[in-house]
Amino acid sequence: MADEQEKASADIPADAGADELDLEAMGLDNVELTEEEQVAIAAAGARPARKTVAAEAVDGKGRATPRRRRSTTTEEHRRTTPVQFVRESVAELRKVVWPTANQLQQYFIVVLVFVLIMIGIVAVLDLAFGTALLRIFG
Template sequence: MTDSKAVPTPRERKKDERTTLPVFYRQVVAELRKVVWPTQQQLTTYFLVVLVFVVVLMAITSALDLGLGKLAFWVFGGRD
């Protein structure tokens, strides 16, 4: 048996106590103060990048759907 205390055994684990609501709220506020919030310009840039990316992916998906649909109709003899 090893003398390592890196992983406690079930007997060594103490019963976890629940955090009270006020303590939880203070911890949340403290963590939110650490957040680096984006500026208005960064937010606008991020929004536009995501919007362009989504539109491009929609166009690619639509083109593939249309092309593969026409190919399936051609292969299986469906009407155009």
């Protein structure tokens, strides 16, 4: 009896839906299933069903959507002259919010302190690894 249950559970596909699990057709209508097997069958039946080909034909979208065509108007891309580039650059730089002298001084100090801390960390690591390598190989 246990052999029949193991054989039957091996025959059940992992993605089988409730309508695909016909116990009578598999010859298991009179076999008592364990609670785990009943839960597994119920869980398999609760899975969402895959879309079939007939469902795709119903909604009219059984094919890939064609790509949109690019604009048919042909606009030639003209190169920017150096004078126009400078004018646009100056216009963009006027939009920039420049830091005040006080902000610039504060930012400078913050960056300087951060860089000094990082130099200290790298120097200590370099000294430690150099000493360790000289003790191991020296």
